[in-house]
Amino acid sequence: MNTTIINDQNTGDTAVLPERIKGFPFPFSSDSYRYSANVEPAHKIVQTDVGSWGSSLIDVDEYYLSDLKEREKVLEKDPSRTAVLPHMRPAVWDAITTLLPAMAEDHPDTMSYHREGNVCRWTNTLQNLELEFTVGDDDSLPMGPMRFLGSQITDDIVFLDPREDTLWLDAGLVTFAADWSFGFDVGMKFMEVHTPVPRVTTEPVINRAHQFLLRLQPGEQFRRTNWTMTVDRRLDTSTESYPEWARDRGTIANDPDLPNRLHLRVEVQHMLCLPHTGAVLFLVRTYLLPLSDIAQVPVWRERAGHVLAELPDDMAEYKGIIRYRKAASDWLLAGE
Amino acid sequence: MRIASLPQPAGTGCESGFRGVVCVSFDSADDTADHDAGGRPRHDLRFTSANPESLSELRSALLRSSVGIRLVLTGSPVDIHAAAAVAAECGLAEEEVTLVSDESGLRVVFCAHCRTRTETVEPIGSEVECQGCATDLEIANHFSRRQAAYLGFAANAEEAA
Amino acid sequence: MTMTALQPEVHHAVKDGLQLEVTDVTRQTESIVSITFADPSGAPLPSYVPGSHLVVQCGTGANAYSLTGSGTAPSEYTISVLQVADGAGGSLAMHRLAAGDLVYVSRPRSAFAPAATARHFLLVAAGIGITPVLSHARACAEWGIAADLIYVHRPGAGAHVTEAKELLGSAVTECSDRVSFQKTLAEKLTTQPLGTHLYVCGPVAFMDAVLDQAREHGWPSARLHSEAFGAAELDAGEPFTVNLARSGVKLNVPAGVSLLETLEQAGKAIPNMCRKGICGECSLSVLRGKPQHRDLYLSDQEKAENTTMMCCVSRSLDEELELDL
Numbered sequence: 140m141n142t143t144i145i146n147d148q149n150t151g152d153t154a155v156l157p158e159r160i161k162g163f164p165f166p167f168s169s170d171s172y173r174y175s176a177n178v179e180p181a182h183k184i185v186q187t188d189v190g191s192w193g194s195s196l197i198d199v200d201e202y203y204l205s206d207l208k209e210r211e212k213v214l215e216k217d218p219s220r221t222a223v224l225p226h227m228r229p230a231v232w233d234a235i236t237t238l239l240p241a242m243a244e245d246h247p248d249t250m251s252y253h254r255e256g257n258v259c260r261w262t263n264t265l266q267n268l269e270l271e272f273t274v275g276d277d278d279s280l281p282m283g284p285m286r287f288l289g290s291q292i293t294d295d296i297v298f299l300d301p302r303e304d305t306l307w308l309d310a311g312l313v314t315f316a317a318d319w320s321f322g323f324d325v326g327m328k329f330m331e332v333h334t335p336v337p338r339v340t341t342e343p344v345i346n347r348a349h350q351f352l353l354r355l356q357p358g359e360q361f362r363r364t365n366w367t368m369t370v371d372r373r374l375d376t377s378t379e380s381y382p383e384w385a386r387d388r389g390t391i392a393n394d395p396d397l398p399n400r401l402h403l404r405v406e407v408q409h410m411l412c413l414p415h416t417g418a419v420l421f422l423v424r425t426y427l428l429p430l431s432d433i434a435q436v437p438v439w440r441e442r443a444g445h446v447l448a449e450l451p452d453d454m455a456e457y458k459g460i461i462r463y464r465k466a467a468s469d470w471l472l473a474g475e
Numbered sequence: 476m477r478i479a480s481l482p483q484p485a486g487t488g489c490e491s492g493f494r495g496v497v498c499v500s501f502d503s504a505d506d507t508a509d510h511d512a513g514g515r516p517r518h519d520l521r522f523t524s525a526n527p528e529s530l531s532e533l534r535s536a537l538l539r540s541s542v543g544i545r546l547v548l549t550g551s552p553v554d555i556h557a558a559a560a561v562a563a564e565c566g567l568a569e570e571e572v573t574l575v576s577d578e579s580g581l582r583v584v585f586c587a588h589c590r591t592r593t594e595t596v597e598p599i600g601s602e603v604e605c606q607g608c609a610t611d612l613e614i615a616n617h618f619s620r621r622q623a624a625y626l627g628f629a630a631n632a633e634e635a636a
Numbered sequence: 637m638t639m640t641a642l643q644p645e646v647h648h649a650v651k652d653g654l655q656l657e658v659t660d661v662t663r664q665t666e667s668i669v670s671i672t673f674a675d676p677s678g679a680p681l682p683s684y685v686p687g688s689h690l691v692v693q694c695g696t697g698a699n700a701y702s703l704t705g706s707g708t709a710p711s712e713y714t715i716s717v718l719q720v721a722d723g724a725g726g727s728l729a730m731h732r733l734a735a736g737d738l739v740y741v742s743r744p745r746s747a748f749a750p751a752a753t754a755r756h757f758l759l760v761a762a763g764i765g766i767t768p769v770l771s772h773a774r775a776c777a778e779w780g781i782a783a784d785l786i787y788v789h790r791p792g793a794g795a796h797v798t799e800a801k802e803l804l805g806s807a808v809t810e811c812s813d814r815v816s817f818q819k820t821l822a823e824k825l826t827t828q829p830l831g832t833h834l835y836v837c838g839p840v841a842f843m844d845a846v847l848d849q850a851r852e853h854g855w856p857s858a859r860l861h862s863e864a865f866g867a868a869e870l871d872a873g874e875p876f877t878v879n880l881a882r883s884g885v886k887l888n889v890p891a892g893v894s895l896l897e898t899l900e901q902a903g904k905a906i907p908n909m910c911r912k913g914i915c916g917e918c919s920l921s922v923l924r925g926k927p928q929h930r931d932l933y934l935s936d937q938e939k940a941e942n943t944t945m946m947c948c949v950s951r952s953l954d955e956e957l958e959l960d961l
């Protein structure tokens with residue numbers, strides 16, 4: 140059914156595709172999309188039409204250093220993107236001593252981690268970094284534990300404290316939010332965090348997710364994907380900076396450069412129950428791929444086109460894509 | 476029963492180790508008077524509003540008390556939510572705190588862009604001008620107990636100028 | 637060595653767990669021994685949440701025992717086991733363990749976790765109930781949080797008393813009779829600073845009495861915690877049979893093995909995603925029999941209709957289920 144130009148890349152020839160496409164977690168498995176409790180065990184490798192993703196908990200890819208640099212800039216400008224309520228200090232250390240060894244295991248050529256009692260030694264040659272710190276001693280890390288963790292992984296980081304039969308969003312570092320404000324949400328319960336989501340009261344997805352997360356046992360690791368769209372490769376689409384990027388949502392539909400400027404934004408969200416504190420760690424890794432790249436995979440081009448055309452208005456409105464989703468899907472489906 | 480006079484000088488709050496019901500009212504005369512303490516000792520605090528002084532007094536009263544106390548907050552939504560945030564910081568669980576809101580409909584809108592707090596009686600979904608950055612804010616149906624405020628973000632920002 | 641090195645059959649409760657070596661057995665009291673396990677290769681063990689328990693396979697049975705360490709980056713796990721007169725709960729076999737024996741244990745499970753927001757802990761233990769509470773006391777010491785401990789035991793029969801006193805000093809009150817315990821408990825329950833959480837472990841009747849008394853003194857449920865072994869786990873369930881109507885095959889689903897696993901082992905490809913009963917991918921049509929629904933996906937009404945089941949977690953109330961497969 141696919142015609143013209145790209146047929147040669149349809150199958151066997153995926154070797155020529157760049158890594159950003161081959162490793163992209165394309166989120167659509169059919170021509171329509173609805174909310175679902177799309178949770179699966181972490182680490183499971185997902186084969187896509189042109190590659191695969193998902194083997195490691197913390198993905199270190201070609202954007203690693205540039206994304207971290209971007210994060211530093213955001214934090215410099217707005218320190219409210221990170222917060223740790225006092226009772227979450229142990230959870231942050233728990234995350235550090237869980238994630239660093241996991242990274243070292245996945246990337247033995249560039250990273251190493253050794254722990255002797257409470258003294259840890261961490262090497263990250265990608266950043267020319269070699270340091271020693273003491274678990275529990277906040278002063279042993281130059282920028283403090285939370286900022287340090289945020290300087291080693293590109294994921295946004297959210298901690299939830301299980302208490303009073305629910306989960307409380309009580310700490311984190313979020314610089315790449317997809318249209319929400321971490322600083323405002325600190326201190327909320329899981330269900331309160333989700334109040335802006337359409338259909339929360341009519342569809343049981345969020346409630347189910349809540350029950351699931353409450354039952355996690357220490358050490359368990361799951362993940363899911365979520366998606367939206369972003370104009371340009373802009374990682375910081377927080378509510379805080381909304382006035383800077385909101386205008387693009389109104390103008391992109393008529394921009395001849397739409398296929399290069401408009402990106403499918405996919406979040407790979409990991410959910411871990413930390414081994415020593417039992418806190419739930421929610422990690423959000425953001426991937427952005429322009430439609431022009433999506434179109435290099437004919438199956439993706441078509442499927443994304445249909446999903447955008449079919450998505451109910453309330454969901455499109457909430458995702459902030461309602462002003463341009465038709466232009467996007469028209470372009471994607473024009474090649475059919 | 477002991478009714479504290481208004482305003483209360485710091486340090487004369489409930490005695491240390493208090494385990495009864497602490498009734499706090501903000502500028503609403505006798506609203507807590509009909510709260511039934513269930514026969515338990517009761518301590519009243521009256522404030523004009525939830526300002527730094529009154530909140531710090533509430534904080535020290537709570538920190539002197541013992542497990543077993545209950546807190547009843549009466550007044551405008553703005554005041555009682557601010558006080559509830561202090562109670563949470565002091566370690567009170569939700570089930571230890573009762574909020575009794577008056578009908579004023581007063582709420583605080585927190586500007587996501589400049590972090591200024593603007594008081595308004597406008598309903599959720601409507602717009603209010605931020606007192607900090609003069610942006611027209613849309614009041615979201617998103618409430619933060621810690622900020623004791625609703626989220627406000629730039630209205631109509633997506634429309635081309 | 638007093639036991640065969642390795643039990644051939646791995647109990648379902650310790651599946652996906654660890655195989656550890658007994659490195660030390662220390663007698664605490666006449667009837668309580670402490671047993672220490674370590675990885676045979678000396679590798680570090682998973683950290684655990686204070687108050688966690690370990691399921692240990694001994695002989696053909698498996699039992700849960702509280703870990704007594706703080707859970708911070710452990711190189712060994714230590715439990716204390718009370719020998720019960722009739723040997724119930726495998727305590728006899730446990731008491732026969734000796735250094736060098738290999739055992740299967742689960743990963744640590746958390747069902748008695750300390751509240752992160754607690755500013756102070758009131759720990760109450762009776763007898764062998766000291767074990768998870770000792771774990772809490774160690775964690776408190778590590779993070780510099782104050783704790784009071786009331787420990788009820790028969791005279792001379794207190795385990796871990798020295799350690800508890802080293803950790804908490806004069807904040808430990810030992811009671812060996814009902815009257816002194818009641819007096820101490822009432823005094824403590826009425827004088828705890830705001831932000832205190834109470835943790836109690838001991839015989840069920842003891843725990844209930846302590847919790848009741850705390851409630852009478854105005855303690856809200858958010859501040860009350862009692863040890864409930866295994867409550868966090870899905871139990872293994874009863875074995876049952878499935879009859880696959882379309883393929884004309886009968887399969888046995890043993891305890892501890894899910895229906896999904898059984899079908900997969902029989903070569904059936906069943907769509908699945910979470911394997912935890914939430915995503916809804918693995919639903920199967922039930923033609924006959926009553927499923928034991930254990931998922932979070934189906935609504936109460938759908939569960940009552942008994943025509944659909946989530947095979948990753950749900951089982952059967954009847955001996956046999958007929959499925960549209």
Ligand code: HEM
Pocket residue numbers: 174175176177178297299308318319320324332333335336344345348349352363365366367410419420421454457458
């Ligand atoms: C583990 C902790 C989680 C946190 C901290 C979290 C946080 C969030 C936040 C901040 C938003 C944006 C809300 C806003 O607009 O202000 C959101 C949206 C959403 N969340 Fe979660 N979430 C979590 C887990 C989950 C899980 C497990 C599920 C489902 C299985 C889920 C389903 C959703 C959905 C469907 C949306 C709307 C997304 C969209 O339309 O783009 N969340 N979440």
Ligand code: FES
Pocket residue numbers: 907908909910911912913914915916917918919931933946947948949
């Ligand atoms: S695999 Fe998700 S419900 Fe069974």
Ligand SMILES: [Zn+2]
Pocket residue numbers: 586587588589590591605606607608609610
């Ligand atoms: Zn403003």
